[in-house]
Each structure stands twice: as structure tokens, then as C-alpha cells.
Amino acid sequence: MDFDFPEELAETRKKIREFGLRELTPELAEKYDREEKYPNEIRKKAFEAGIINYENPWGMLMAIEELCRIDPGLGISATVSLFGEEVIMLFGTEEQKQKYLTRVNSGELIMGLAVTEPGGGSDVAGIKTTATRSGDKFIINGAKMFITNGQIADFIVMLVRTSPPNGKRHHGLSTVIVDTKAKGFTANKLEGKLGVRATNTAELVLNNVEIPVENLVGPEGKGFYHIMTFFNISRVYVAAQGLGIAQGALDRMLQYIKKASALGIAEANSESSQFILAEVAAKVEAARLLTYKAASFLFQFKPDPIITSIAKWHAAEAAVFAAEKAMELTGTTGITSDLERFYRDAKILEIWEGTSEVEKLIIARMLTKEDGTQ
Amino acid sequence: MINEEYRILGDTVKEFSEKNLEGSSLKIERGGLGDDIITKMAAQGFLGAKIPADLGGSGIDEKGYLIILENLARVSPSAALKVLINNSLFYPLVSESGDTGTIEGVAGGKVNATVAMEEVQEGYLESGKLSVSGGRLTGTKIGVINSDATVVVALGGESGKELFLIKNGISKGRSNPSLGFRGLTLSQLVVDSDDYISLGSEGLDRMTKVMDSLDLEISAIAIGISEGSLNKAIEYTKVRSTFEHLLKDYEPVAFSLAHLNSEIEGLRSFLFDRDDLNAKERLELKFLSVDLAKRCTKQALQSHGGYGYLQDFGVEKFYRDAMALSSLFFRRERDNRRLAEEVFQGKAGFI
Numbered sequence: 001m002d003f004d005f006p007e008e009l010a011e012t013r014k015k016i017r018e019f020g021l022r023e024l025t026p027e028l029a030e031k032y033d034r035e036e037k038y039p040n041e042i043r044k045k046a047f048e049a050g051i052i053n054y055e056n057p058w059g060m061l062m063a064i065e066e067l068c069r070i071d072p073g074l075g076i077s078a079t080v081s082l083f084g085e086e087v088i089m090l091f092g093t094e095e096q097k098q099k100y101l102t103r104v105n106s107g108e109l110i111m112g113l114a115v116t117e118p119g120g121g122s123d124v125a126g127i128k129t130t131a132t133r134s135g136d137k138f139i140i141n142g143a144k145m146f147i148t149n150g151q152i153a154d155f156i157v158m159l160v161r162t163s164p165p166n167g168k169r170h171h172g173l174s175t176v177i178v179d180t181k182a183k184g185f186t187a188n189k190l191e192g193k194l195g196v197r198a199t200n201t202a203e204l205v206l207n208n209v210e211i212p213v214e215n216l217v218g219p220e221g222k223g224f225y226h227i228m229t230f231f232n233i234s235r236v237y238v239a240a241q242g243l244g245i246a247q248g249a250l251d252r253m254l255q256y257i258k259k260a261s262a263l264g265i266a267e268a269n270s271e272s273s274q275f276i277l278a279e280v281a282a283k284v285e286a287a288r289l290l291t292y293k294a295a296s297f298l299f300q301f302k303p304d305p306i307i308t309s310i311a312k313w314h315a316a317e318a319a320v321f322a323a324e325k326a327m328e329l330t331g332t333t334g335i336t337s338d339l340e341r342f343y344r345d346a347k348i349l350e351i352w353e354g355t356s357e358v359e360k361l362i363i364a365r366m367l368t369k370e371d372g373t374q
Numbered sequence: 375m376i377n378e379e380y381r382i383l384g385d386t387v388k389e390f391s392e393k394n395l396e397g398s399s400l401k402i403e404r405g406g407l408g409d410d411i412i413t414k415m416a417a418q419g420f421l422g423a424k425i426p427a428d429l430g431g432s433g434i435d436e437k438g439y440l441i442i443l444e445n446l447a448r449v450s451p452s453a454a455l456k457v458l459i460n461n462s463l464f465y466p467l468v469s470e471s472g473d474t475g476t477i478e479g480v481a482g483g484k485v486n487a488t489v490a491m492e493e494v495q496e497g498y499l500e501s502g503k504l505s506v507s508g509g510r511l512t513g514t515k516i517g518v519i520n521s522d523a524t525v526v527v528a529l530g531g532e533s534g535k536e537l538f539l540i541k542n543g544i545s546k547g548r549s550n551p552s553l554g555f556r557g558l559t560l561s562q563l564v565v566d567s568d569d570y571i572s573l574g575s576e577g578l579d580r581m582t583k584v585m586d587s588l589d590l591e592i593s594a595i596a597i598g599i600s601e602g603s604l605n606k607a608i609e610y611t612k613v614r615s616t617f618e619h620l621l622k623d624y625e626p627v628a629f630s631l632a633h634l635n636s637e638i639e640g641l642r643s644f645l646f647d648r649d650d651l652n653a654k655e656r657l658e659l660k661f662l663s664v665d666l667a668k669r670c671t672k673q674a675l676q677s678h679g680g681y682g683y684l685q686d687f688g689v690e691k692f693y694r695d696a697m698a699l700s701s702l703f704f705r706r707e708r709d710n711r712r713l714a715e716e717v718f719q720g721k722a723g724f725i
Contacts, residue, residue: 030551121679123617146680192400192685194675194693260499267496267707271725324668327697328706332495335701336517336560340553343697347672351680357626 005058012059013066019049020070024078026338029071032198033341036191038152039077039198046078047107054082054105057299061240061291068244069251071338072345073198076241080199083148084113084157086233087175091218091226100155100177112149114158114178114204115227117142122358124159124227125169129206131160131176133213138162138176140184140209146352150202151187155179159223173223177215184209195344231354232303235312238353239291242315245346246284249322252339253277256330268329276329280322287311287318306366313359316349380646383438387445390418395450399688402450402557406522412483415453420446422481424461430478431461440594440645447598448605451695452557454595459520459558462591463489466584467527468539471573476525476541488523490515490563493534493578494585496705504530504538504565511538511567514547519702520558521546528565529577537577543567554698556691585705586712589656592703593645596663599699600638603674603692607631610678610687627677634670641666654716661713664704667696 005013023045032039046052051063060079067075082104088096103109117127129142140160147156156178163172178185184207193201218226257277260268267273294311297304323343327334334340350356394414395402402411415421424439425431434442439461447454460480464487468477479485492498492515504513515528526540547562574580608631611621621627641663644655651659671693675682682689714723 033551116680119614121616126617190684194683194685194690256499263499265499270707272707272710272723320672324697327701328704331701331705332492332498332517333500335553335698336550338551340551343553344694347675347693348683350676351683355676355679357676360626 009058009062012056013062015049016051016059016063016066019046019051020067020075024067024070024074026071029074029198029338029341032077033073034197036193036197038200039074040152042074042078043081043110044107052079052082052107054085058295061237061295064237064240065244065247065291068241069248071198072241072245072248072342073196075244076196077198077200080148081107081110083234084111084230087113087157087217087226087230088177090229091175091222093214095214096177096217109154110149110152112147112153112156113230114144114147114150114156116144116146118145118203120145122355125165125173125224127159127161127173129158129160131162131174131211133162134210136213137210138213138215140176140178140206140211142206144204144206146190147187147202147204148352149200150204151189152200153180156204157217159227162220162223170224172221173227174220175217175223175226176211177217178206178209178211182209182211194347195341196348232305232308233298235308235353235359236291236294236298236303238349239287239294239308239311239315242312242317242319242346242349243284243287243291245319245342245349246280246287246315246322249319249326249339249342249346250277250280250284252334252337252342253280253326253329256326256333273329276325280325283314283318283321287315290314306363309354309359309362309366312354313356313363316346316356319346319349322346380437380441384441384445386418387420387442388448390414391446391449391453395446395453399450399691400685402452403685403691404556406559407450407452407456407557411453412456412486415456416481416483420453420457421460421483422465423457425465425477425481429474430481431465432481436590437646437649440590443591443594444598444601444642444645447595448602450557451595451599451602451692451699452555454598455555455558455699456520458588458591458595459488462588463491463584464527466587467537467573467580471539471571473539473571476539480525485525486520486523487525487527488518488520489581490518490526490528491581491585491702492517493529494581494705495702496708501534502562503534504528506531509568511540511543511565511570513565515563515565517550517560518563519555519560521561521563522559526563526565527573528563529581531572531575533575535578536575537573537580538570539573540565540567540570542569553701554691554695555702556694585703588703589660590645590651592699593641593656593659593663596660596667596696596699597638597641597645599667599692599696600634600641600663600670603671603689603696604631604634604638606687606689606692607674607677608635610681610689621677630673631677634666634673637666638670654713657709657713657716660704660709664696664700667692668700671696 131138162174186205187202190201290311294308323346419432422431427433502514502516543566547564549561
């Protein structure tokens with residue numbers, strides 16, 4: 001077992017880091033957070049620089065990690081424009097891949113994935129948005145909530161109900177591609193978020209939105225399975241977000257200790273401070289190993305849902321823990337620096353792509369199932 | 375005051391908060407407390423709660439004052455902090471200045487005052503300086519909360535330890551990103567004043583003592599923050615369903631919120647049911663209350679799921695304010711050492 005990345009990936013990481021430090025400046029990070037604005041220019045530059053390259057999954061993972069380490073809001077925004085593409089990649093037709101994925105992967109288009117509904121939260125099978133067949137079209141009615149890229153996406157992969165549940169709630173669900181310029185489609189930007197304010201989040205309203213039947217992704221009625229498969233992929237990338245944020249907080253703790261020590265503030269490097277630093281470093285390292293382990297399984301096409309959920313849960317918790325401890329260590333310095341943004345940004349990781357509670361249930365239920373207890 | 379009077383006071387502040395602060399919660403977070411709310415708080419006597427009546431204050435006792443802080447913080451931690459700045463920071467530092475006019479103005483809400491505390495807030499690396507030259511006091515203070523103030527108490531002079539009451543020539547400098555207490559502004563403060571009073575050369579010691587004396591006040595605000603956030607979570611989980619059941623019906627949700635509620639009740643009892651808390655117990659309360667506020671607000675936000683992340687639901691502000699309270703008023707090294715020395719009855723925890 002070798003814990004070192006090959007030289008080629010180490011080079012990729014270096015290139016990403018250099019790009020991030022050059023483009024994700026503190027001024028831009030502060031501005032986009034304050035204005036709650038999506039940094040489209042940074043996204044475009046990331047594509048131009050080859051930072052976003054879906055053909056290199058490890059590179060993609062590193063891009064998320066390294067850019068979030070510099071600034072979570074900008075880092076996530078720059079790397080999330082392809083959010084949901086795995087659904088088309090795994091279950092879509094060749095025509096759909098050509099029409100949509102080629103242009104998303106080149107940076108020309110932005111996409112999103114819409115599952116959550118107002119009042120719905122974690123209960124994926126409980127969605128109420130319907131797609132009713134009418135000749136060669138589906139007519140969609142309903143609403144979606146907390147949709148990343150919702151207002152800026154060119155198209156959205158959406159989970160809809162195409163037939164009644166017939167006793168099993170997760171039956172009768174399908175995934176479809178919805179053009180955001182379609183008549184009856186409205187996206188309302190959600191403002192006043194605690195953190196990741198540079199990312200675009202919206203509520204979608206669908207009022208008799210018509211889509212051609214060829215926009216159905218995969219077999220009708222298999223939508224729940226498509227989305228669960230997708231979550232087993234996306235959660236690895238969320239773990240990378242957590243790892244990046246946790247490492248970013250640790251970086252700033254170290255910078256603070258160095259600076260304070262140089263100024264003769266002995267307390268900054270006291271034994272109790274060192275203990276806090278060590279605790280954070282241990283959490284970060286554990287998040288790193290778990291994230292890479294989950295990614296390793298995924299990139300070899302044998303994802304392990306237990307490891308994926310453990311990685312996502314732990315990395316999210318590590319990000320929140322590291323940001324908290326960094327704030328506590330740095331006191332007033334932290335509150336007047338970008339650390340306060342890390343603190344606000346980190347919390348979303350315990351909520352999106354499956355709350356920490358959902359991850360724990362997945363882990364426990366799969367373990368007991370494997371064990372034959374259930 | 376007797377117990378019945380404390381109960382009535384608590385109900386009065388609660389009613390005031392619900393009537394005047396709850397509905398304006400978003401407005402306060404986005405645009406500050408505003409003159410209207412300040413006027414109403416002054417009319418209730420909150421702004422000069424602890425300041426003696428002959429100086430325009432309410433002259434309330436310690437327990438009554440803590441009840442005010444707690445019940446304001448349940449709805450608006452910014453409003454509670456405003457009261458704390460006036461009564462527990464500004465007034466103790468200027469009480470012997472003889473400037474009764476300014477004190478009366480602060481107590482009555484006519485004068486907006488603050489204290490630049492950077493030198494005594496552990497962790498601050500880039501302290502600003504104020505220098506005296508040619509009859510003017512000039513310089514910049516960093517990370518000042520309630521920086522819209524027109525009257526400021528700050529350290530400066532050649533030693534950097536002289537205390538000044540500055541009454542004109544104050545303007546806001548570069549704003550800092552504001553994690554919490556957004557009802558009050560956090561920014562640099564630029565001073566170019568010819569109207570200031572020296573309050574003595576032992577200013578750093580006095581300011582440190584004032585900070586050390588805030589244990590119960592910080593506890594009351596932290597408990598209020600915990601209560602405010604937990605109440606939101608309890609109400610939300612009673613009506614919000616997921617997987618066809620109310621959130622409150624799920625063990626992890628109900629158990630965690632119930633445990634936090636027990637901790638709040640324990641600390642409230644610790645704070646309000648005893649009249650003879652010693653220095654060690656006061657400090658213990660602060661440690662426990664600030665820690666609880668951070669845990670409670672995190673769980674309250676989590677219980678709201680994605681909605682908790684939105685300002686509209688009024689729970690994320692508690693999450694920010696709990697950490698901001700800790701950053702501004704919990705001095706990790708100093709407070710830990712104070713506690714260790716109380717426990718060991720002597721020098722301890724210094725290696």
C-alpha cells in the first residue's frame with residue numbers, strides 16, 4: 001500500500017494550488033461572499049487553465065480540495081458547474097451525452113441537479129413534483145428547493161414522479177432533463193444564506209413545463225435508483241470539500257501561531273494551543289485518508305456506500321470542528337479575518353448531499369444488513 | 375428585588391423582545407438595531423439598567439440586570455450586547471470621570487458609546503495605536519464592536535496603557551466581515567479628536583479588570599442565545615415532517631434537544647437561584663454557558679436542515695452570535711488560567 005500520489009498527480013495538485021492562490025484572492029472571496037454573487041469569471045478561468053477536467057477524477061477531487069482550502073465559497077462555485085452530470089453519464093443515452101455532457105465538460109454550459117423539495121429535505125422518495133406523459137412530451141408541475149446552480153444553470157437533471165407509488169414510495173420516480181429556458185420554469189435565488197454565499201442556490205417552480213420524452217434519463221421509474229447511485233458519487237466530492245475546508249482552517253491556525261510567536265505572544269504557542277492544533281491535525285488527516293479511500297473505491301468503479309458515508313460525515317464534521325477550533329484559538333483575530341467565513345461555510349457540509357444524521361443511518365443500516373442483523 | 379419582582383421583570387423583557395425585536399429580527403441583522411429600537415430600549419430603562427438612577431440609569435441590581443440580558447439575547451443577542459456595552463464596559467470605565475452629561479446621555483440612549491477593547495481581547499495581533507500630539511488624539515483602533523458610536527473609551531498615549539474618553543472626531547474605518555452581532559457594526563475606528571479626557575494611566579489594568587468581571591453577564595447572554603435557538607428548534611421539529619413523521623418523533627432529534635434543554639435549565643438555575651456565587655463559580659458558569667451556546671446553536675441549526683442555513687428562519691444568527699460571543703469575550707488562555715488558579719488556590723497552568 002502506497003500513501004503517496006504518483007508524481008503526475010502531485011504536479012496536478014501543485015498546478016491547482018498555484019491557480020487557486022492566484023485567482024481566488026482574499027478580496028474576491030470577501031466580495032462574492034458579501035454580494036452573494038456567483039463568480040462566473042473564476043469558473044471560466046478554471047476551465048481554461050485545465051483545473052476542471054472530468055477525465056481526471058483524482059485531479060477533480062484535488063481541485064475541489066485545494067480550492068476549498070483557499071476559499072470554500074469560491075472553491076465550490078468554481079468546481080460545481082457539472083453538478084449532476086454523473087446521472088447522464090451513467091444512465092443517459094449517447095445523444096444526451098453528446099448534447100449535454102460535451103458542452104458541460106468544456107465549460108460552455110452549467111448544469112444542476114434538482115431533488116429536494118420545499119418541506120421535503122432528506123426524504124427523496126417523498127417528492128411531489130410530477131411529470132405527466134402527454135403524447136411525445138412530459139408536462140412537469142411542482143417545486144424544488146435548495147438547488148445549487150438553480151438560477152444560473154442551462155439545464156437541470158430533475159427527479160420527478162412519473163407514476164403513482166403503488167405501495168412503495170421509491171417506485172414510480174424518474175430522472176429527466178429540464179431546459180431552464182422552458183416556458184413555465186422559474187428560478188428564485190435564495191439569499192441570506194449563512195455561508196457558501198458565492199454559490200448560487202435557488203428555489204425552482206415548475207408550472208406546466210413541457211419537455212420532450214427523449215429527455216427521460218434512463219428507464220422510466222428508476223429515478224430513485226439513479227439518485228441514490230449519484231449520491232454515492234457526489235458524497236465523495238463533498239468529503240473533498242470538507243477536507244479542503246478543514247485543511248484551510250488548519251493552515252490559518254498555523255499562520256496565526258507563527259505570527260503571534262514572532263510578536264512574542266507566548267500564549268499562542270502554549271501547550272494547550274498545541275493540543276488544539278494536534279486535535280485538528282488528526283481530524284484533518286483522518287478526513288484525508290477516508291476521503292481518498294472512498295475516492296479510490298469510486299474511481300475503480302466499485303464504490304463502497306459505507307466508506308463513502310463515513311468519509312462524507314467525518315470530513316464534514318472535521319471541517320466544522322477545525323473551523324470552530326481555529327476561531328477559538330485565534331479569538332478576535334479570527335473574527336476579523338477570513339476564518340469567520342470558513343466557520344460559516346463549513347456548516348453546510350453537515351446538511352447538503354445527505355445530512356450527518358442520514359449518513360449515520362446509512363452506515364448503521366448497511367452494517368447491520370451485512371451482518372445479517374436485519 | 376424580591377422573587378416576584380424578578381419574575382415580573384423577566385416577563386416584561388420577554389414581552390418587549392417578542393413585540394419589538396422578534397418581528398424586526400431580519401431588519402436588525404441586515405441594517406443594525408436602528409434608532410427606533412434604541413429609543414424603545416432606552417424608554418424601558420435597559421440602556422442604563424445598571425447605571426445609578428442619579429446618573430439617568432435604572433439602578434437595577436445584578437440579578438435584575440442579568441434577567442434583562444438573558445431575555446434580550448433570547449431574541450436579539452445584538453440588543454443584549456448593546457446593553458452590556460453601555461452598562462458593563464462603558465460605565466465602569468467612565469464612572470469616575472465626572473462627565474455626568476455623557477453618562478446620562480448613554481443611559482438615556484441619546485449618546486451611542488462603545489469601548490475599544492482590542493488590547494484585552496486575547497488573540498489580537500495588530501492592535502491599533504492612539505497618540506497624543508499638539509492637543510489632538512489621533513490613530514486607529516481595530517476590530518471595534520458598535521463602531522457607529524460617537525463616544526469611545528480606548529487605550530492610547532505613549533505607554534499605550536492610558537485610558538481616554540473620546541468625545542468627538544470619531545469615524546468608522548474599514549469594516550470587518552461581521553460574523554455575529556450584526557445589529558452592531560464591527561469595524562476599525564479612526565480617531566482624530568480634540569475633545570477627549572484622560573481617565574488615568576492605569577487604563578490597561580482597569581480594562582482587564584472590567585473584562586474579568588463580566589463572567590455572569592456573558593453567561594446570561596450565552597444562556598439567552600441557547601434558549602432562543604433551542605426554542606426555535608423545538609417549535610420547528612413539532613411541525614416539520616420527514617419520512618412521514620414529525621421530526622420530534624425521531625429519537626436522535628428528540629433526545630439531543632431534550633438533553634440541551636436540561637443543560638439550559640441547569641445553568642439557569644446555577645445563574646439565578648444563587649445569590650452568593652464566588653469567583654470560581656462565576657467563571658465556571660461562563661465556561662459552561664459559552665460552551666453550551668455553541669453546541670446548542672449548532673444542534674438547533676442542524677435540526678432545521680437546509681432551512682436553518684437561511685437567515686429567514688432566524689436560527690443561523692444564533693449560531694454566528696454564539697461564536698462571536700466566544701471570540702470577543704472568552705479569552706481562552708487567560709480565562710483557563712483564572713479558573714485553574716481558582717481550583718488550585720494558587721499559581722497553576724503556566725507551563
